[in-house]
Amino acid sequence: MELLRLGPIGHEIPVVRNDDVHYDLRPLTTDIDGEFFADDGVTRVRAALDEGGLEPLNEAQTLRIGAPIAQPSAVVCVGMNYAAHAKEAGGEPPERPVVFFKMPSTIAGPYDRLELPPYATKADWEVELGLVIGTRAFRVASAKEAYSHVAGYVLANDLSERRFQIEESGGQWSKGKNLPGFTPLGPWIRPAAEVDPGSLRLRSWVNGQVRQDSSTSDLIFDVGQIIHQLSQTMPFEPGDVILTGTPQGVALSGKFPFLADDDLVEVEIDGLGRHRQVVTVTQ
CATH class of the missing domain: 3.90.850.10 (Fumarylacetoacetase-like, C-terminal domain)
Incomplete structure (x- = not known):
C-alpha cells in the first residue's frame, strides 16, 4: 500500500495505490497531512481498501506526482x-x-x-x-x-x-x-x-x-x-x-x-x- 498525492502544485489529490491500482482518497480525507495521520489515516485507508469502498482514479497515470505529505509542521x-x-x-x-x-x-x-x-x-x-x-x-x-x-x-x-x-x-x-x-x-x-x-x-x-x-x-x-x-x-x-x-x-x-x-x-x-x-x- 502506497500513499501518494497527485496533481498540480497546490492542488494535489490524496491517493492510495494498491496492487497497481490508484484509488481516490477524497471520500476519506481532504489531504495527506498531519490531520490525516492524527486521525489514524493509515488504518482507515486499509479498512476502506478491504471493504472495497474506494473508487479508482482513472486519470492517475496522467497526473504529476507531488510530495506525498502536505504541510508538516517540522x-x-x-x-x-x-x-x-x-x-x-x-x-x-x-x-x-x-x-x-x-x-x-x-x-x-x-x-x-x-x-x-x-x-x-x-x-x-x-x-x-x-x-x-x-x-x-x-x-x-x-x-x-x-x-x-x-x-x-x-x-x-x-x-x-x-x-x-x-x-x-x-x-x-x-x-x-x-x-x-x-x-x-x-x-x-x-x-x-x-x-x-x-x-x-x-x-x-x-x-x-x-x-x-x-x-x-x-x-x-x-x-x-x-x-x-x-x-x-x-x-x-x-x-x-x-x-x-x-x-x-x-x-x-x-x-x-x-x-x-x-x-x-x-x-x-x-x-x-x-x-x-x-x-x-x-x-
Missing part, C-alpha cells in the same frame, strides 16, 4: 549518521545525533525540476530515509517504543548548498539546507508495518553515474534511537518528517563535482521508489 534532520560518511568527512562518529532543520516550504515532488540560483555553486545531493510521525512523540520512554510513533517511511533527497552550510554558515547547517525545492520527497509513503528500516539499500546517481550505494544497516543512530533521543527535547506532531542522514558518496567528499546546469540527479531506496531531478541554474 522537517527535522540528522547529520553525520552513517559510519562510512563520518569517516569520509574526516570526523569521528558523533556521540549524540547531530540535528539541523529544514523549512517545510523546501518540500518538492520527486520529479520536480530543481532550480538553483546562480550563487548556489556548491549544491550537493544526499539520498536519505525519511520517516513520517503518526502520533505525538514527546519524551518517548525507549527506542523500542519510538517505532510505534512512525506512520510510514519515505524517500528523500536532502539537497544542500555546502558553501552556505559550512563556509558561510555562522555555525548553522540549516543555512545551506533551505533553498526552494531542497527537500524532494516521494513518490509515496509506505506504511511502517511494511518496511524494515534497518535493512534498506540506498543509492544515488548523477548523470547516470553511481555516487552513493549503501544500506541503512550502516546508520549510527537507527530510527528508534533518533526518535527516542530527539523527543526528549522536542515534541513531534503527526505529519512531521524526520530525515535520518545520508551515506558516503556526496560531492562534499571531494571525489565528485558539485551539481551544475542540466545535471540529472537520481536517488532510490528499495521499496520506497526513485526520484529524478533535472538541475536548472537560473539567472
Whole structure:
C-alpha cells in the first residue's frame, strides 16, 4: 500500500495505490497531512481498501506526482549518521545525533525540476530515509517504543548548498539546507508495518553515474534511537518528517563535482521508489 498525492502544485489529490491500482482518497480525507495521520489515516485507508469502498482514479497515470505529505509542521534532520560518511568527512562518529532543520516550504515532488540560483555553486545531493510521525512523540520512554510513533517511511533527497552550510554558515547547517525545492520527497509513503528500516539499500546517481550505494544497516543512530533521543527535547506532531542522514558518496567528499546546469540527479531506496531531478541554474 502506497500513499501518494497527485496533481498540480497546490492542488494535489490524496491517493492510495494498491496492487497497481490508484484509488481516490477524497471520500476519506481532504489531504495527506498531519490531520490525516492524527486521525489514524493509515488504518482507515486499509479498512476502506478491504471493504472495497474506494473508487479508482482513472486519470492517475496522467497526473504529476507531488510530495506525498502536505504541510508538516517540522522537517527535522540528522547529520553525520552513517559510519562510512563520518569517516569520509574526516570526523569521528558523533556521540549524540547531530540535528539541523529544514523549512517545510523546501518540500518538492520527486520529479520536480530543481532550480538553483546562480550563487548556489556548491549544491550537493544526499539520498536519505525519511520517516513520517503518526502520533505525538514527546519524551518517548525507549527506542523500542519510538517505532510505534512512525506512520510510514519515505524517500528523500536532502539537497544542500555546502558553501552556505559550512563556509558561510555562522555555525548553522540549516543555512545551506533551505533553498526552494531542497527537500524532494516521494513518490509515496509506505506504511511502517511494511518496511524494515534497518535493512534498506540506498543509492544515488548523477548523470547516470553511481555516487552513493549503501544500506541503512550502516546508520549510527537507527530510527528508534533518533526518535527516542530527539523527543526528549522536542515534541513531534503527526505529519512531521524526520530525515535520518545520508551515506558516503556526496560531492562534499571531494571525489565528485558539485551539481551544475542540466545535471540529472537520481536517488532510490528499495521499496520506497526513485526520484529524478533535472538541475536548472537560473539567472
